[in-house]
Amino acid sequence: MATEQTKNSRDSYHHGDLRDALLQATRELIEAKGRDNFSVTDACRLAGVSTAAPYKHFKSKEEMVNAVIADAMGRHYASLQLDLAGHEKGSKARIVAMGLNYVDFALREPEMFKLRFDPNAPEESPVLKENGTLVYNLVKEEVRAALKEPEVNAKVEDRSYMLWCFVHGMSYISLIPDVADKRPETPVAVLLDDIADRILAD
């Protein structure tokens, strides 16, 4: 009897969980064809509903995409927590792990990564700002501990920002087509370890 109540497949007039289905379709389509080639119509086709259906769940295409970005940030944050768990707090290894996690996510979900930092309607999405602050505070706290500073002072701010700039740039550059010839042989993890030493040095 209980199994009768959940009808996820499209065997009736009502979908069951269209909101999620649309988010998934949106994410897959954006990741497959790029932000510029995504259309709500395509997402509807994938979910098997009419083109008007999404507007019962989202105000606009923009809001749909923003919801997908927020989802991606959730996944990113979860994977970060997982990666951090294996390293001792205040260790350089932990900082390197954070950097690697950042780069890995960019490679895993390039379109999500790019959209996260260049959304169409930034001011509409305070979720992104909160998420960013949350993660960046984590970075600063790690840097503070690694530098053995009693508090997050100007020095910690500077070094944290340097690390972020480096890791962010490395991630973005990894996504640019045709830069394979510019990337050195040295593996990403080694480069990260190296730069961490340099930035954490006095």
Added chain:
Amino acid sequence: MATEQTKNSRDSYHHGDLRDALLQATRELIEAKGRDNFSVTDACRLAGVSTAAPYKHFKSKEEMVNAVIADAMGRHYASLQLDLAGHEKGSKARIVAMGLNYVDFALREPEMFKLRFDPNAPEESPVLKENGTLVYNLVKEEVRAALKEPEVNAKVEDRSYMLWCFVHGMSYISLIPDVADKRPETPVAVLLDDIADRILAD
């Protein structure tokens, strides 16, 4: 008599220099309203022609945008040459100047900067790749000289890449809305000088 021949303003059936006018309109509109909100129709309105006119000069909207990006890269390269002129070859100041130039361009033409590194149809635009290689070779040569290495070896490759990652990330981060609270008080130029020391150190 000679003045009669050049008719740049739209006082006749033929425009005179529609291609350039469209490129300028495209650039202005993208920079003003963002890549996602640019339409060829708008560019036509600005240039004062019908919506079919652009297709006598460009194959598609994509090609139009790519041409505008290529233009922007030309301006960027010119400004780089200008900024380099004032500094001695092989000096750290010259490397810092390159970084500052990069960040400045991103701030000056944010949409062009973002599009340059995330175009819609990358494979169609070998111009971008050539431009990138040209500039990056400049960086590597500067780093080689600063490190006093006889040639561009693995060490030079690594350090150049580190510098690029940092500067690229710094530029991108400067364009993210609502990160003012994360940016340290320390001026960009000082941070660049600091990181250059760290990356060029043994």
Added chain:
DNA sequence: TACATATGTAAGTGCTTCTAACTTTGACAA
């Protein structure tokens, strides 16, 4: 069982990119 509400559809508006067929203009050869 009645009904309010949530969630779907069909149809249509106005915008978009891009094409096809036509018109105007300027350049150049006879």
Added chain:
DNA sequence: TTGTCAAAGTTAGAAGCACTTACATATGTA
């Protein structure tokens, strides 16, 4: 000076898009 052609505009329209309105159907609850 004039005829012809290619270049560079035009208008009209096809196909696809985001989104709205009015309507249909299902679900939960009194």
